[in-house]
Structures are given as C-alpha cells and as structure tokens.
Amino acid sequence: MKVPNSKWKENQALMRVIVRLQHTSRDLLLQTAEQVFSDAAEEFSQLSSLKEIIERWKKQYSSTYRDAYMSLSVPAIFSPYVTLELLKWDPLYEEADFDDMK
Numbered sequence: 336m337k338v339p340n341s342k343w344k345e346n347q348a349l350m351r352v353i354v355r356l357q358h359t360s361r362d363l364l365l366q367t368a369e370q371v372f373s374d375a376a377e378e379f380s381q382l383s384s385l386k387e388i389i390e391r392w393k394k395q396y397s398s399t400y401r402d403a404y405m406s407l408s409v410p411a412i413f414s415p416y417v418t419l420e421l422l423k424w425d426p427l428y429e430e431a432d433f434d435d436m437k
Contacts, residue, residue, distance in 0.1 A: 361425075368422050371415070382416035 372380045379385055389409060393400045 365423060368419050371419060382413060382420075385412070385416070 377384070378388060389405065389412075393405070
C-alpha cells in the first residue's frame with residue numbers, strides 16, 4: 336500500500352513538531368531542575384559535599400550516627416540528588432558517561 340505524498344509530508348511535519356516539543360519540554364525540565372538546590376547552603380547544594388559531612392559525622396560521632404538510624408536514612412537523603420543527576424542523563428541522544436555525573 337502506497338501512502339499519498341501529501342499524507343507523508345503531513346506525518347513528517349507532525350513528527351518534527353513532536354520532536355521539537357519534546358526537546359523544549361526537556362530543556363524546561365532541566366532548567367527547573369537546576370534551580371532545586373539554588374537556595375540551599377553551599378555544603379548541601381552538592382551530593383559530594385553532603386556525603387563528606389555525613390561520613391565525617393559517622394567517623395567522629397559513631398554512636399549518635401547509629402542512634403539516628405542514619406544507615407537507613409542516607410538513601411532517602413541522597414535520593415533527590417541522584418534523581419536530579421539522572422534527569423540530565425540521556426543516553427539515547429547524548430554521549431554521556433555515567434562516571435561523569437556529579
């Protein structure tokens with residue numbers, strides 16, 4: 336079955352619009368994601384610095400760390416940071432290495 340030329344052109348135009356909307360939505364999402372920790376104190380704005388604080392607490396005050404059930408809480412604390420990094424990762428359209436994430 337042969338698709339009429341006008342229908343083919345309509346489908347191509349529609350696909351271009353859909354792709355453009357997807358990129359615009361993704362760009363807007365990424366811009367919004369960049370603002371999530373913008374008002375946080377410097378030591379809490381990056382996962383790496385927060386991780387250092389928690390590790391220091393664990394070494395220096397192990398009993399309070401244990402009493403606060405931090406081993407159970409850390410995944411929930413890290414989750415928003417990991418989620419924001421994964422939003423930026425798009426293996427289908429960009430060459431990104433997992434190790435390059437913050």
